[in-house]
Amino acid sequence: MKSIRDIQIRFIGAGNMATSLISGLFNKGFNTNQIKATNPNYNQREYIRSQFNIQVFDDNNEHFGWPDVVVMAVKPQVMKTALMEIRDNIQHTQPLLVSVAAGITTSQMQDWLQHPNAIIRTMPNTPAAIGQGAIGMYANNEVTDSQRFMCEQIMDAVGTSVWVSEESDMDIVTALSGSGPAYFFTFIKALQAAAEELGLSAENAALLTQQTAVGASLLAERSDVSMDVLIDQVTSPQGTTHAALMQWQHLDFENIVKQAVVAACQRSAELSSDSQ
Ligand SMILES: NC(=O)c1ccc[n+]([C@@H]2O[C@H](COP(=O)([O-])OP(=O)(O)OC[C@H]3O[C@@H](n4cnc5c(N)ncnc54)[C@H](OP(=O)(O)O)[C@@H]3O)[C@@H](O)[C@H]2O)c1
Numbered sequence: 001m002k003s004i005r006d007i008q009i010r011f012i013g014a015g016n017m018a019t020s021l022i023s024g025l026f027n028k029g030f031n032t033n034q035i036k037a038t039n040p041n042y043n044q045r046e047y048i049r050s051q052f053n054i055q056v057f058d059d060n061n062e063h064f065g066w067p068d069v070v071v072m073a074v075k076p077q078v079m080k081t082a083l084m085e086i087r088d089n090i091q092h093t094q095p096l097l098v099s100v101a102a103g104i105t106t107s108q109m110q111d112w113l114q115h116p117n118a119i120i121r122t123m124p125n126t127p128a129a130i131g132q133g134a135i136g137m138y139a140n141n142e143v144t145d146s147q148r149f150m151c152e153q154i155m156d157a158v159g160t161s162v163w164v165s166e167e168s169d170m171d172i173v174t175a176l177s178g179s180g181p182a183y184f185f186t187f188i189k190a191l192q193a194a195a196e197e198l199g200l201s202a203e204n205a206a207l208l209t210q211q212t213a214v215g216a217s218l219l220a221e222r223s224d225v226s227m228d229v230l231i232d233q234v235t236s237p238q239g240t241t242h243a244a245l246m247q248w249q250h251l252d253f254e255n256i257v258k259q260a261v262v263a264a265c266q267r268s269a270e271l272s273s274d275s276q
Contacts, residue, residue: 001146002068004153007034010067010095012060012082013074014039014048017100020129021071022052024157027131036063064089069150072099072109079104083112091115096147098154100124102174103271105167106140118142120151123173124158126181133159134180136173138166171272175264183260188213 009025011018014037022035038057039045045056057063060082070090074082079101083090090097090113097119099109106119120143123136135155139148148163155161164173188209195205223230235241 001149004150005029005031005034007069007150007153008065008067009035009069009071009154010064011035011037011071011073012086013072013078014044014056015073016129017124018071018073019048019051020124020131020133020158021073021100021154022048022054024128024131025154026052028153028157036065036067038062060085061089064093066093067095069147069154070095070097071154072097072101074101076101076104079109080112083109087113087115090117094118096120096143096150098122098151102178103268105272106138110140116142118144118147120147121167121170122151122155122161123170123178124155125177128158131158134177135159135161136164136170136177137161138164138170168269171265171268174268175261178268179264183257184213 007030009030011022014022018037022037025035032053035052036055036057037048038060039048040058042058045058048054048056055063064086070086072079072082079099094117097109097117099106099119099121100123102123104121106121109119109121110116119140121138124133125135127133128135133155135158137151137155139151143151152161164170191212192202192205192209195209196202200208220227220230231241231245235245
């Protein structure tokens with residue numbers, strides 16, 4: 001198995017997600033000779049060069065070499081064009097292809113390549129930009145154990161990753177962690193607004209809400225007890241938390257959350273089949 005220090009990675013598309021991944025890889029000890037990127041936009045190429053001191057090309061096939069991993073970090077609607085551009089080089093060098101594009105399936109990518117290739121489809125989320133992403137990964141049958149390991153190393157540079165064994169599970173991942181940051185932001189916004197409406201200053205409401213969200217997340221992550229036990233620890237009988245939770249129970253809060261996640265999951269499945 002290749003040492004992580006010897007892996008060569010090529011990024012096709014060097015926008016937001018690629019920038020987060022490259023930054024995370026450097027934090028993990030990757031060096032400038034291990035990473036190359038391409039991007040059609042001159043200003044973005046200059047930005048990437050100045051940030052990371054890596055080689056950045058405008059042509060996806062320029063200095064293609066023998067990358068171990070090609071990360072497809074383009075928008076979903078550009079994936080077909082970008083893959084078709086590099087298809088001969090992919091066939092020749094047989095690297096692991098890692099896609100971060102939402103809704104593009106491994107079989108679509110396989111069709112566009114017109115030959116079998118190792119492909120891993122991933123679903124990162126926006127906190128990956130600060131190294132706190134939650135990432136789902138699915139590997140097709142061509143992927144070897146060492147390629148799985150390489151992909152884990154790359155994704156772990158921007159967060160915490162998990163494998164799913166069925167590609168259809170990527171719709172659940174999309175509905176949970178892909179869309180999930182927006183659920184939490186909505187909750188933070190609503191909590192903050194409620195405190196303000198009750199009379200707290202906007203500044204104090206924002207600070208206390210955000211710190212409560214961070215503190216509760218870290219406590220949930222570091223505790224080895226269930227969420228029910230953590231809830232019980234804040235809830236004394238007939239106390240303030242109890243009064244709030246009774247309201248939620250009355251409004252069927254858990255069902256509201258479930259319905260939202262089901263809607264997101266269905267939409268993800270529709271989007272994947274629309275782009276077939
Ligand atoms: N950002 C996130 O947090 C996030 C989260 C989950 C998944 N993703 C996925 O990550 C992928 C990239 O998203 P992003 O936010 O990084 O988008 P982005 O910032 O727009 O980056 C994509 C880059 O690809 C370039 N590009 C366009 N056509 C190309 C081609 N033929 N060959 C090579 N590069 C090309 C674009 O250049 P131009 O600007 O000049 O067109 C752009 O700089 C998407 O598929 C998205 O679904 C992103």
